[in-house]
Amino acid sequence: MPSRDESISPTSKLYDSLAKPLAWLNFAADGAPTKKRGAISAMTGTNTPDHATRPGWWTNDGTEYYTAPTYLEPGLQEAFDLGENVLLLFAQVNLATGVDTAQDYLLSVGTGASHNWSWVVQRASTASSGQICTHYVNVGFAGDASPVGYSGGASAFNVNADVNILALLDNRPTGKTVYQYADGVLYGAASFAGKGACNYASAPTQRLRVGATAAGSPTNQYLGGLRRLGVANFGASMPRNINQIVHSLHQSNCVPTLELLRAMQ
Amino acid sequence: MQTIFPGSTVPNPYVCPNINGTVLGSIAVAAVRAALTAVGTMDSTPTEAEVAALQQLLEFSAIDDVRSINLLLVTANPATSAVLAVRGMVNGADDYSDAAALAAGTGGVITISPNIPYRLTSDVAITRLMICGFPSGVGGGNYEGCRLFLTSESYA
Numbered sequence: 001m002p003s004r005d006e007s008i009s010p011t012s013k014l015y016d017s018l019a020k021p022l023a024w025l026n027f028a029a030d031g032a033p034t035k036k037r038g039a040i041s042a043m044t045g046t047n048t049p050d051h052a053t054r055p056g057w058w059t060n061d062g063t064e065y066y067t068a069p070t071y072l073e074p075g076l077q078e079a080f081d082l083g084e085n086v087l088l089l090f091a092q093v094n095l096a097t098g099v100d101t102a103q104d105y106l107l108s109v110g111t112g113a114s115h116n117w118s119w120v121v122q123r124a125s126t127a128s129s130g131q132i133c134t135h136y137v138n139v140g141f142a143g144d145a146s147p148v149g150y151s152g153g154a155s156a157f158n159v160n161a162d163v164n165i166l167a168l169l170d171n172r173p174t175g176k177t178v179y180q181y182a183d184g185v186l187y188g189a190a191s192f193a194g195k196g197a198c199n200y201a202s203a204p205t206q207r208l209r210v211g212a213t214a215a216g217s218p219t220n221q222y223l224g225g226l227r228r229l230g231v232a233n234f235g236a237s238m239p240r241n242i243n244q245i246v247h248s249l250h251q252s253n254c255v256p257t258l259e260l261l262r263a264m265q
Numbered sequence: 266m267q268t269i270f271p272g273s274t275v276p277n278p279y280v281c282p283n284i285n286g287t288v289l290g291s292i293a294v295a296a297v298r299a300a301l302t303a304v305g306t307m308d309s310t311p312t313e314a315e316v317a318a319l320q321q322l323l324e325f326s327a328i329d330d331v332r333s334i335n336l337l338l339v340t341a342n343p344a345t346s347a348v349l350a351v352r353g354m355v356n357g358a359d360d361y362s363d364a365a366a367l368a369a370g371t372g373g374v375i376t377i378s379p380n381i382p383y384r385l386t387s388d389v390a391i392t393r394l395m396i397c398g399f400p401s402g403v404g405g406g407n408y409e410g411c412r413l414f415l416t417s418e419s420y421a
Contacts, residue, residue, distance in 0.1 A: 004378075008388075009387070009388050010373065010389055011356070011372075012356035055314075056314075056361040252365070252372065255358055255359075
């Protein structure tokens with residue numbers, strides 16, 4: 001008989017009982033959903049996304065991007081629907097030195113004047129070192145004439161370094177704030193008080209794209225490495241352990257953790 | 266947590282894991298990984314990238330519904346072995362997150378000590394077990410007879 005017995009309950013079990021939508025996409029290889037709730041199709045890569053330069057990463061030279069083949073499939077929609085919900089966005093990135101200081105789109109959900117949002121990174125200068133990068137969201141809420149950027153912090157992390165960035169979008173009627181984190185540290189917050197819902201299904205064009213704008217002919221492509229990108233949709237309730245969730249996601253390099261998965265049961 | 270033991274009337278046939286479809290019942294623990302025959306051993310300051318090149322993925326068919334694994338790590342020369350233990354990650358998300366967890370020894374990583382039969386039971390099907398050797402730090406340590414034996418039981 002064995003002299004050591006151990007019972008385990010693998011974290012993978014929690015993926016099977018998610019009560020709240022999660023989409024966690026694997027850009028280490030092919031843009032397929034690594035873990036998710038519901039049906040989500042693999043993203044379609046354009047311009048042959050480079051997974052060879054750095055194993056385990058998608059190294060974008062600024063021309064590549066991924067597009068969801070079915071924009072409003074239920075699994076995709078429920079995860080990426082900002083509505084009046086709480087969304088936690090998380091990604092491990094490595095920004096390359098940029099030739100300009102324009103926005104680089106990590107994620108773009110819908111296009112048009114309203115009911116769309118995006119998550120971007122931006123360099124404060126074209127230097128190759130220094131704390132010169134930030135990340136924030138652009139959101140077009142119901143009734144808006146165009147999406148507006150919401151950011152409460154700048155120059156929070158470096159180019160050419162592996163960084164875990166998280167954005168907590170609280171669009172509940174009592175929240176209306178975005179919180180910006182870099183490597184587990186809260187460095188900025190911005191209010192969008194008075195704004196309404198942002199419903200994915202109501203976007204004029206419901207295209208979803210990673211690494212570029214969602215417009216038909218994309219612009220502002222992301223320049224740098226991206227490994228993991230995830231969206232957790234907590235619905236109308238903020239987890240009480242959100243700080244632990246943020247810290248644990250940083251510690252795990254944006255692999256969903258026990259803290260996150262338990263909060264989504 | 267629930268411990269699963271087969272009932273007397275429930276047959277639980279043994280199944281073996283596979284590497285890229287090749288079934289095996291044991292694997293050598295060596296300095297470096299070999300395609301289907303050996304798992305590598307990390308150094309004392311492992312990084313994710315290093316472990317990713319050393320680790321070995323053992324997979325089980327989901328159809329087999331494997332819920333227990335019997336493990337035995339054998340070392341021929343415990344005092345001079347270069348291998349102190351084998352670390353394992355059950356049902357990890359992907360190769361790189363497994364490598365990071367194995368390097369750090371966190372996130373649900375199990376440690377299999379040498380020459381002690383070890384039985385792991387799970388309350389869900391085990392479909393992947395990522396393993397990597399952990400160094401003893403013995404100067405000039407050797408890998409003689411270092412081999413990990415595995416059998417698993419199907420609850421299908």
